[in-house]
Amino acid sequence: MTAWLGIILLVIAAIILMLRADGGTIGGLEQGEFAGIMTGIALLIFIGGGTLMSYRGQGSRMIKDIAIWLAITLALVTVYSFRFEFETVARRVAGELMPGLVNSSTRNGNGESVVEIPRRLNGHYVTRVRVNGAPIEMMVDTGASGVVLTPQDAQKAGIDISSLSYSVPVSTANGQAMVAMARLQAISIGDISAKNMLAHIARPGALSQSLLGMSFLSRLRSYEVKNGVLILRR
Numbered sequence: 001m002t003a004w005l006g007i008i009l010l011v012i013a014a015i016i017l018m019l020r021a022d023g024g025t026i027g028g029l030e031q032g033e034f035a036g037i038m039t040g041i042a043l044l045i046f047i048g049g050g051t052l053m054s055y056r057g058q059g060s061r062m063i064k065d066i067a068i069w070l071a072i073t074l075a076l077v078t079v080y081s082f083r084f085e086f087e088t089v090a091r092r093v094a095g096e097l098m099p100g101l102v103n104s105s106t107r108n109g110n111g112e113s114v115v116e117i118p119r120r121l122n123g124h125y126v127t128r129v130r131v132n133g134a135p136i137e138m139m140v141d142t143g144a145s146g147v148v149l150t151p152q153d154a155q156k157a158g159i160d161i162s163s164l165s166y167s168v169p170v171s172t173a174n175g176q177a178m179v180a181m182a183r184l185q186a187i188s189i190g191d192i193s194a195k196n197m198l199a200h201i202a203r204p205g206a207l208s209q210s211l212l213g214m215s216f217l218s219r220l221r222s223y224e225v226k227n228g229v230l231i232l233r234r
Contacts (some may be wrong), residue, residue: 112221115190117230125230129212130188131157131199136210140230143173144213147187147199153210154182154201166203177206187216192234194219 117127117140125140131149134156151161164180171177179200186195194216217223222233 112233113191115192115232117189117232119225119228119230126209127189127212129210130186132159132185134158138210138212140217141211141213142217144211145170146213146215147184147197148179148207148211148213149182149199149201150207150210151201151204154199157184159201161201164201166201168200170200178203187212189232192220192232 117125120126126137127140128135129138130136131153136149136153136156138153149157149159151164154164155161159182164182166178166180168179168181169176170179179202182199182201184197184199186193187197188194197215217232220232220234224231
């Protein structure tokens with residue numbers, strides 16, 4: 001029966017359009033708009049009627065299915081409404097699971113190289129840095145005055161640690177410490193790089209992770225934290 005109602009509605013709409021072939025409006029609507037609306041109503045009657053027929057005698061099942069679809073729709077709307085918050089959480093989880101993850105774009109609208117580093121769940125910004133071409137995991141630390149490498153990472157970068165002299169005093173959060181000095185050919189993160197930099201080499205066992213400090217950050221055009229992401233620009 002519903003199928004016939006839809007067909008009848010389409011026939012009536014076609015007759016009206018033929019009678020108004022002069023290009024005028026129908027009920028304040030352009031003829032194309034009128035035809036689209038009538039077709040939509042006919043399809044709604046056809047599909048809706050068929051759906052209702054399938055639930056004949058199963059009212060409780062129909063109510064259950066409607067509730068499920070309403071819940072799915074509400075969930076999708078909620079996810080879309082909080083998409084930016086979910087993106088922040090996803091970045092943090094990705095930063096924890098893949099600490100070397102770096103999202104970089106070659107240039108932004110201002111012609112800057114941009115690198116984004118997601119914050120890990122422990123609150124630190126850890127990323128994979130290339131030191132003299134060697135991949136090394138480092139923590140970005142604005143409290144460190146320079147680049148500080150562990151002996152293991154310094155060795156990865158091609159520095160002969162057997163010839164180092166730990167004779168340079170530096171101030172740390174734990175007090176005074178003695179470090180060695182070495183010159184690095186290049187440090188790069190994504191599309192951002194700096195050349196000919198001095199680095200501190202920590203004594204064995206004094207540092208658990210290499211630090212990327214202000215001597216590198218000061219060479220950038222800018223850096224900021226936004227929505228849990230450290231953004232470097234140069």
